[in-house]
Amino acid sequence: MSRTQHTYVEDLSPGSGRCGPRAALASDAAALGLDGEWRFNLAAGLRDTTEGFEAPDFDADAWDLLAVPSIWQMHDLDGAAPYGKPQYTNIHYPFPVDPPRVPDANPTGEYRRTFTLPAEWPETGRTLLRFEGVDSAFAVWVNGVRLGDGKGSRLPTEFDATAHLVPGENTVAVRVHQWSAGSYLEDQDTWRISGIFRPVALVHRPEGGLDDVFAHAGYDHATGMGALRIEAGTAGRVSIPELGIDIAVGETVRVPVEPWTAETPRLYDAVVATDTERVSLRVGFRTVTVEDGVLKVNGRPILLRGVNRHEWDPDTGRTLTVETMRRDLELMKQHNVNAVRTSHYAPDRRFLDLCDELGMWVIDECDLETHGFGPYGWKGNPTDDPQWREACLDRIARMVERDKNHASILMWSLGNECGVGENLRAMAEWARHRDPDRLVHYEGDYDSPYTDIYSMMYVSHDDLELIGQRKEEQTKDPANDEHRRGLPFILCEYAHAMGNGPGGLADYQMIFERHERIAGGFIWEWIDQGVRRRTDDGREWFAYGGDFGETLHDSNFITDGLVFSDRTPSPGLIEYKKVIEPVRIAIQPDRRTVTVANGYDFADTAHLRFTWRLEDDGLPVADGDLDVPVIAAGEAVRITWPDKLAEATVDGERSISVHALLAEDQPWAPAGHEIAWGQTVDGPATATGPLEGAAFEGPVAADGGHRLGSAEFDALGRLRAIGGVEVEGPQLDLWRAPFDNDRIAWGGPSQADRWRDRNAALDRLEHKVLDVDAGATLKVATRVGAAGAARTMDAGYEWAYDPAAGILWLTVSANPLGEWEDFVLPRLGLRMAVPKAFDAVTWFGGGPGEAYADTRTAARIGRYEATAAGMQTPYAMPQENGSRIDVRWARLASADGTALAFHGAPHFAFTVRPWTSEDLDAAQHPHELVERDRLFVNLDAALNGTGSASCGPGVLPQYRLTAEPRVFAIGFTA
Numbered sequence: 023m024s025r026t027q028h029t030y031v032e033d034l035s036p037g038s039g040r041c042g043p044r045a046a047l048a049s050d051a052a053a054l055g056l057d058g059e060w061r062f063n064l065a066a067g068l069r070d071t072t073e074g075f076e077a078p079d080f081d082a083d084a085w086d087l088l089a090v091p092s093i094w095q096m097h098d099l100d101g102a103a104p105y106g107k108p109q110y111t112n113i114h115y116p117f118p119v120d121p122p123r124v125p126d127a128n129p130t131g132e133y134r135r136t137f138t139l140p141a142e143w144p145e146t147g148r149t150l151l152r153f154e155g156v157d158s159a160f161a162v163w164v165n166g167v168r169l170g171d172g173k174g175s176r177l178p179t180e181f182d183a184t185a186h187l188v189p190g191e192n193t194v195a196v197r198v199h200q201w202s203a204g205s206y207l208e209d210q211d212t213w214r215i216s217g218i219f220r221p222v223a224l225v226h227r228p229e230g231g232l233d234d235v236f237a238h239a240g241y242d243h244a245t246g247m248g249a250l251r252i253e254a255g256t257a258g259r260v261s262i263p264e265l266g267i268d269i270a271v272g273e274t275v276r277v278p279v280e281p282w283t284a285e286t287p288r289l290y291d292a293v294v295a296t297d298t299e300r301v302s303l304r305v306g307f308r309t310v311t312v313e314d315g316v317l318k319v320n321g322r323p324i325l326l327r328g329v330n331r332h333e334w335d336p337d338t339g340r341t342l343t344v345e346t347m348r349r350d351l352e353l354m355k356q357h358n359v360n361a362v363r364t365s366h367y368a369p370d371r372r373f374l375d376l377c378d379e380l381g382m383w384v385i386d387e388c389d390l391e392t393h394g395f396g397p398y399g400w401k402g403n404p405t406d407d408p409q410w411r412e413a414c415l416d417r418i419a420r421m422v423e424r425d426k427n428h429a430s431i432l433m434w435s436l437g438n439e440c441g442v443g444e445n446l447r448a449m450a451e452w453a454r455h456r457d458p459d460r461l462v463h464y465e466g467d468y469d470s471p472y473t474d475i476y477s478m479m480y481v482s483h484d485d486l487e488l489i490g491q492r493k494e495e496q497t498k499d500p501a502n503d504e505h506r507r508g509l510p511f512i513l514c515e516y517a518h519a520m521g522n523g524p525g526g527l528a529d530y531q532m533i534f535e536r537h538e539r540i541a542g543g544f545i546w547e548w549i550d551q552g553v554r555r556r557t558d559d560g561r562e563w564f565a566y567g568g569d570f571g572e573t574l575h576d577s578n579f580i581t582d583g584l585v586f587s588d589r590t591p592s593p594g595l596i597e598y599k600k601v602i603e604p605v606r607i608a609i610q611p612d613r614r615t616v617t618v619a620n621g622y623d624f625a626d627t628a629h630l631r632f633t634w635r636l637e638d639d640g641l642p643v644a645d646g647d648l649d650v651p652v653i654a655a656g657e658a659v660r661i662t663w664p665d666k667l668a669e670a671t672v673d674g675e676r677s678i679s680v681h682a683l684l685a686e687d688q689p690w691a692p693a694g695h696e697i698a699w700g701q702t703v704d705g706p707a708t709a710t711g712p713l714e715g716a717a718f719e720g721p722v723a724a725d726g727g728h729r730l731g732s733a734e735f736d737a738l739g740r741l742r743a744i745g746g747v748e749v750e751g752p753q754l755d756l757w758r759a760p761f762d763n764d765r766i767a768w769g770g771p772s773q774a775d776r777w778r779d780r781n782a783a784l785d786r787l788e789h790k791v792l793d794v795d796a797g798a799t800l801k802v803a804t805r806v807g808a809a810g811a812a813r814t815m816d817a818g819y820e821w822a823y824d825p826a827a828g829i830l831w832l833t834v835s836a837n838p839l840g841e842w843e844d845f846v847l848p849r850l851g852l853r854m855a856v857p858k859a860f861d862a863v864t865w866f867g868g869g870p871g872e873a874y875a876d877t878r879t880a881a882r883i884g885r886y887e888a889t890a891a892g893m894q895t896p897y898a899m900p901q902e903n904g905s906r907i908d909v910r911w912a913r914l915a916s917a918d919g920t921a922l923a924f925h926g927a928p929h930f931a932f933t934v935r936p937w938t939s940e941d942l943d944a945a946q947h948p949h950e951l952v953e954r955d956r957l958f959v960n961l962d963a964a965l966n967g968t969g970s971a972s973c974g975p976g977v978l979p980q981y982r983l984t985a986e987p988r989v990f991a992i993g994f995t996a
């Protein structure tokens with residue numbers, strides 16, 4: 023096939039032969055889904071395409087069958103991978119930056135199928151062939167006649183097939199190219215994958231029908247009236263029986279309504295009808311405004327507790343079932359998320375139907391990103407080149423036209439990371455003109471001259487505070503500066519959820535809540551985009567960049583979600599849920615009261631019920647319901663404790679918690695689902711520690727070693743056994759398998775680089791015994807340092823046995839020697855090894871999940887049980903994980919009942935794992951971790967926080983663990 027026939031692949035035009043964009047509508051017009059098995063052939067490039075494949079009589083029987091919709095690179099990846107493999111790059115284009123050219127190696131899928139036009143298919147009107155999403159460029163034939171071609175992967179394209187359809191059997195053929203000029207506009211941080219990945223259908227357009235409908239449904243909070251006007255190209259009637267509405271298309275009606283909000287997603291079923299077509303709409307009445315620089319819906323400021331959502335399924339890539347879309351929204355709602363930015367393209371239209379139905383604020387983002395020009399100073403950036411203007415405008419129009427009837431959409435986003443440029447301005451103007459009732463969002467132009475909202479990403483807490491006060495730095499142009507200073511602000515991305523973390527969420531939330539200007543933010547990102555794989559012996563794992571042998575890739579930067587690839591919530595999501603909880607509960611033990619503050623923007627608390635629970639050293643004592651009156655949005659009440667709670671007494675540490683639960687089933691969670699909680703803990707600490715004046719027994723010498731109680735030490739003062747249980751260690755330990763947030767830094771050495779630096783080398787510390795002194799206690803002096811390093815530490819261990827309590831206490835003093843100033847340590851604690859059989863873990867302290875210095879909001883004090891295996895968090899790239907915080911005591915038991923326990927003075931943090939920190943550090947995927955013959959226990963005085971340095975600011979000063987002289991104690995019993 024001659025090259026010229028493929029010129030559309032590299033031309034800048036968004037397509038040819040296409041129909042104009044219009045709303046996605048639920049119509050009673052005839053439609054025929056064309057999803058299913060298609061014949062498929064993958065050509066290596068444009069020169070290898072199949073001559074005449076579009077002809078009805080072409081024999082494609084020998085071709086493979088491929089599901090439509092699907093991504094062709096997502097097939098049989100553990101087997102033959104017949105259609106190539108996914109490639110992941112973030113900013114860099116996966117081809118030479120030579121617009122509009124794309125490589126000769128341009129995988130090209132040829133699709134064919136036949137279908138029978140139903141006998142009852144109308145003879146009048148038009149029939150369109152509709153593609154919801156084809157990545158990245160394609161040409162279409164019906165019965166051998168070329169209808170046209172299109173680009174814009176995540177946007178719909180329709181072709182008029184009327185003249186070429188025949189009664190009975192028809193043939194449709196589609197040629198899809200992985201790379202095209204359009205790929206320069208689609209440089210999103212995700213897998214580069216291809217195919218007809220969203221549904222395909224034939225849709226009938228009756229004469230006198232409703233090709234396009236635009237529902238304008240506002241809400242006047244002052245009067246409680248909804249205003250409805252339906253625009254359509256045709257005369258017709260609009261009815262909403264529930265509201266007694268029956269008006270003409272084009273007419274405006276005002277009636278009292280219940281408004282739509284993400285918290286109260288009230289939809290009204292409307293029908294728009296002409297003589298020949300009925301379209302069903304779900305209308306939500308709501309008004310979005312910016313008033314005095316504050317983002318408001320229905321007259322009230324809103325706070326976006328958001329996530330950035332890529333469309334991802336670990337098995338099918340960007341092809342999602344409706345069940346998966348619903349699952350995403352259920353999980354979001356269950357975790358108090360109320361907003362989605364559809365990063366960085368318009369999602370499957372059915373996702374937006376679900377957002378309307380379940381209640382979610384949406385920033386609908388255009389399929390546009392040119393990030394790969396950034397590293398070259400944005401030279402040649404398509405968003406600032408008149409030649410690309412049509413392509414840019416085409417994309418915004420196709421998104422706005424398709425999605426304009428969704429109550430959930432607050433803003434149109436022009437795209438992501440496109441630098442600045444006149445085409446962006448033109449897009450903004452187009453969107454504002456077409457839809458004056460929504461706001462225009464774009465992050466990449468910090469002057470924000472043509473947007474309605476000021477937006478940034480990964481801003482530090484300090485800078486955010488300044489923005490909240492409208493004291494951000496001035497921009498060059500005074501007019502722009504004034505405009506921007508009057509805008510509300512959002513963080514369209516913050517808190518990079520890569521690996522362990524993100525840290526500092528609670529600190530961001532405080533700033534969001536303090537300033538009306540700030541309308542909230544969107545975590546990057548919702549889901550780890552891992553690809554599910556299986557080892558030969560059937561173990562599941564998730565692949566990231568590089569795992570498919572890509573030469574250019576961005577490794578595990580693609581697995582940075584709040585849910586793991588299989589949609590299991592990560593600890594980061596549990597933390598986020600607590601940080602953004604829409605009800606705040608505080609307990610005042612001295613006054614015997616509870617305050618409940620309703621932080622919803624609209625909803626009262628009628629959908630909630632409240633319970634309380636009292637625990638004594640983590641053991642349940644009493645519980646009951648708490649009578650809380652219905653609280654209006656933004657209001658708070660103070661309630662006196664119920665008598666049963668006020669009168670109860672406990673001996674140990676007293677914990678009182680209050681829980682806000684769903685009173686009834688919601689479409690996204692069952693009754694009883696917890697929305698928010700508060701806890702207060704007081705009373706005497708369980709363990710008092712060695713310094714509280716217990717009478718100690720001195721060490722007894724035995725055969726070159728020492729004994730203390732049931733503990734045996736060797737001649738060098740190292741603990742060898744306790745209660746007959748053989749152990750190794752404990753010894754001072756500073757290393758942790760770096761978090762992604764430790765390992766990655768944008769400009770400058772990362773935290774992990776500093777730790778591994780030759781003059782620290784915390785990953786390979788050596789321990790030298792300087793002195794053993796068996797006096798009233800057993801004292802061991804050691805020096806800790808790494809080969810080649812001048813930075814060392816003195817670690818002193820003092821062992822003492824308290825016979826009354828039966829606890830062997832170890833007091834550790836760590837003193838940095840050398841140049842440790844401003845040096846941040848990963849952790850400060852002990853490591854030891856215990857027999858593998860001790861894998862039943864019980865603890866009293868923070869839980870149930872992991873928590874670190876700046877990710878600890880969701881940790882509740884209580885008694886928990888887990889297996890050693892169950893204490894691991896399976897980050898896609900193995901790294902430090904699983905630490906439980908504020909632990910009073912922890913016990914490791916074996917099946918035969920023998921147990922080893924650790925006691926805090928008063929608290930410690932701990933991990934238990936069947937491998938070492940070094941093993942975790944070395945592994946690239948969880949399935950590569952091999953269990954050792956023992957369990958490794960870290961008992962920590964403190965750990966450095968996690969922050970968000972993998973993309974964004976690092977650990978805040980208050981959560982940094984600096985190298986300073988420190989003393990801590992841990993007790994042991996067996």
Ligand code: IPT
Pocket residue numbers: 112210211366438439479480515518546579582973
């Ligand atoms: C920012 C991108 O907008 C987003 O797509 C994603 O790549 C994220 O970072 C990190 O995962 S851009 C960033 C380099 C500031």
